[in-house]
Amino acid sequence: MKKFGWIAGLILVLVLGIFFWWKFYFVFGEGVKAGSLNYFVKKGVIFKTWEGRMVQEGFQSPTSGALQSNEFRFSVTDPEVAAVLERNSGKHLELRYQEYNGMLPWRGTSVFVVTEVINASESGKTDGSALPYDN
Template identity: 75%
Template sequence: MKKIAWIIGLILIVVLTGLFWYKYLFVFGEGVKAGSLNYFVKKGVIFKTYEGRVVQEGFQSPTAGGLQSNEFRFSVVDASVAEELERSSGKHVELRYKEYNGILPWRGTSKFVVTEVLTIKDGGKTDSSALPYDQ
C-alpha cells in the first residue's frame, strides 16, 4: 500500500510541476511592438517591478462603432533594459518581448515582459530630407 501511495504522490508532484511550468514559465509567444512610450515606472508594495505602456499608432475597436487607442502594457525584469526605457519617455521605441500564460508577482503585473530595446527615436522630430517639397 505504501508503494502505491508513493507512486501516486510522485505522479501528482510531476503533474503539478508541469502545470506550474506551463502556466508561469512557458514562453507562449515572442514578438516586437513599436510605439510612443507613454510612461515607465517602478512600483509595488512587496515586489518592486518596472511597468510601462506604449501607445501604438492607429486605433483598435473592441466593439463595432467604438474607437479606442491601441496600448501595449508591459513589465521589465532586466535592470539595464529598465535604465534605457527610463530615459526614453515620449520617444518612439521598438521593444522585443516575451508573452507568458500567467503573471508572477516578482516578474511584474503583465503577461508581456520586455527583454530588449531595439530602437529609440525622437518622436517629435521629422527628417527634412524626406519631405517631398522645399522648405
C-alpha cells in the same frame, strides 16, 4: 497500497510541476511593438518591479463601430533595459517582448515582459528619408 500512494503522489507532483512551468515560465509568444512611451515606473509593496505603458498609433478595432485600446502595458525584469526606458520617456520606441501564460509577482504585473529596446527616436522626427516635398 503504500506503494500506490507514493506513485500517485510522485505523478501528482510531476503533473503540478509541469503545469506550473507551462503557466508561469513557458514563453507563449514573442514579438515587437512600436509606439510612444507614456509611463514607466518602478513600484511594488513586496516585489519592486518596473511597469510601463506604451501608446500605439491607430484606431482599428476587430469589431466594427468599437474603438480598440492601443495601450501596451508591460513589465521589465532587466535593470539595463529599465535604464534605457527611463532615459527615453516620451520617445517613439520599438520594444522586443515575451508573452507568458501567467504573471509572477517578482516578474511584474503583466504577462508581457520587455527584453530589449530595439530603437528609440524622437516623436515626429525623421531621419531625412521621409521629408515633406518643397513647393
